[in-house]
Amino acid sequence: MKNLKLPISIDPYKSAQRRLECNGYFEMSGLERLLAEVDKAESEQINVVVNFDVDEQGLIVISGSAETQVALTCQRCNEPFQQELKVKYCYSPVKDEDSAEQLPSHYDTVVLDENGEVNLRELVEDELIIAIPLIPKHNLSECSAKADTSWGELPDTLEKPNPFDVLKNLK
Template sequence: MKKVKLPLTINPRKDAQHRADYEGVFVNAQLKRLGEIVRQVQSDAQITLSLGIDSQGLTVMKGTAQVDVELECQRCGNPFSQTLECNFSFSPVSNMDQADNLPEIYEPMELNEFGEVNLLDIIIDEFILNLPLVPKHDDEHCEVSVADMVFGEIPDEEAKKPNPFAVLANLKK
């Protein structure tokens, strides 16, 4: 399939009336904001979108997005590749006060003064939300062994230190 560049902005209400579908890419160079957070963006972002009107009469934009990024392992400090995949369901609102009226399955997306949304920003936001909280290799691929990861043990020299509150025990008598 031929890679087609997606438009930067779309009018979701008009596209939903026409039941528009988009399938294409945002090229690596367009993902600058994501590139500032990860070590490197390794591929173009593959996007599929479907716009329509649901049974409640709400405009809905559903889709998937995928991109390969390089992250830094927080255990060993070495880079590793990860594919960020996200599924989303949005419904446009004129202002964020209307967001409380949406069903929970839809995330609000605010329209600009022309009734459009910035599709690139929405997709980058979804990728950022799908980044791991603590990026790390799988245990079997990480250079830090399980023996090096010790939690909660107090070294012996700490146990031999005198208690600084022992003097207070004499005052109590």
């Protein structure tokens, strides 16, 4: 089952009862929000592992991992580089936002749609978007920009007025 194309949405309750394990992929072309955040996709597919289970409290658990390669622009040298995005996730589906407060804190929540299903592709896409570095940059050894770059000069001593000097005048 290595090259199984995963369904976009799935019923987590039926899948958890069967203890379903999916090992497959999503096409990168279907993830428009992720493609808008990166320079380009380096791979055509996102490798995804999804496990459905029921924990000891009787809660449905959707856990797994995803990985792919994307191209980003280094913020130090403005050169493109490849970034591997690897994520692990653990969710528990809820019917509405109010019931999300009752879940244990180690589970993230995912709201079921009107059909009682979870959109797996959006779930994985959200995790990969979060995994993109806030300030993308090469490793320092691979970057063409100098690490000790500084702009402007700092004064030798910074003289700040003492905020309590006003109180001296009151005496």
